[in-house]
Amino acid sequence: METQALAEETLVQGAVRVAVAGATGYAGRELIAILARHPQARIVRLMSSGRGKPQSGNGSTTPESLPIECSHPVLRGALGARASRPHEVSSTLCHPLDLEDLTPSDVDVVFLATPHETSHEVVPALVERGLRVIDLSGAFRLKDPGGYPRWYGFEHDAPGALAEAVYGLPELNAAAIRKAQLVSNPGCYATSIILALAPLVEADWLDPGAGIISDAKSGASGAGRAPTEKLHFAEVNENCRAYGLFTHRHIPEMLQALGLEERSFTFTPHLLPITRGILSTVYARLRERRATEEIVALFRDFYSASPLVRVYDSGLPEIQAVAHTNYADLGFALDLGTRRLVVVSALDNLGKGAAGQAVENMNLMYGFPQETALG
């Protein structure tokens, strides 16, 4: 069997055997690109919905299993370096997601770059059979199952897996991630804003009465690949619009990770006419007067063991500095007299905001240097 043959070879070589579900999506594409250059990972299974895509012209659909290059031409040849072994060529085929194909004899870790509802459905079975899982959806991010109807629109019926899931932000939870069986990868906006606030919250430097405002802008790939009217080129191009005010799904995970109250935290996302990248501008007030150097020192100390967070001494991050990377960049502006602090946070929503962070979590789970394949 194809997967079995791959498994045997990877075991011999000691590589982590990786399956990617949601391979035809944007986050899946990034995962494949990173994992293909990862020296200690071996892709053994690519999966998607299996619904196929209409062929141009005649409206018919493609066969169920397709070379991944059909979905992502940019990956043409990316897995080809290993094509000298015939069975590995076939691993570039993307199959319909079938839980029967995901067993510990063939696979070590499953990345789920699937919709929340799909992850919610399949994670318990994968965990039950002993696989390690890194889920990029929001289905296992909230500790309180009661939050799911309000924020995600479905009742959560896997409280056991939810309780076990570790929130996969390496800068906050590295020790727990190392031991985790199920890692719930943070949202892209959430990553940028939690990183901007965590050192200040932990040090208790913020004035709680002043509240916090997080004004964030994202490129259109943050919404995934499925076309909608709002993501139509003519709606996005030369435009910028706010959306999801007070209702965006990343709000509860930010409150949870930072221990903030909803009434003191305002988050407004915006859609930018670019493909990749998030810029979050976070406004807060300090309890006491601090010099900019103290802020920088606080962040540098907090992120001293975080190879993918870059803290600026001066100047402010921008999207061009992080697009197509796995870094999160942080910079500061302080008004000494009024104690107003602005933290600017930038990352690539598909990099540190999704696939890069997911592989960072895998690196921690398997004891590899955190930045392997990501720097």
Ligand SMILES: NC(=O)c1ccc[n+]([C@@H]2O[C@H](COP(=O)([O-])OP(=O)(O)OC[C@H]3O[C@@H](n4cnc5c(N)ncnc54)[C@H](OP(=O)(O)O)[C@@H]3O)[C@@H](O)[C@H]2O)c1
């Ligand atoms: N885009 C981002 O910046 C970003 C950032 C952080 C987290 N995330 C999260 O990551 C996940 C994937 O996001 P994305 O942007 O990559 O979405 P996407 O581009 O829309 O891709 C979704 C993927 O899921 C597959 N899929 C859909 N229904 C399925 C089913 N029932 N069974 C198996 N596979 C199914 C799709 O396969 P088909 O092509 O066959 O339909 C596709 O491969 C989402 O949960 C999203 O919230 C995304």
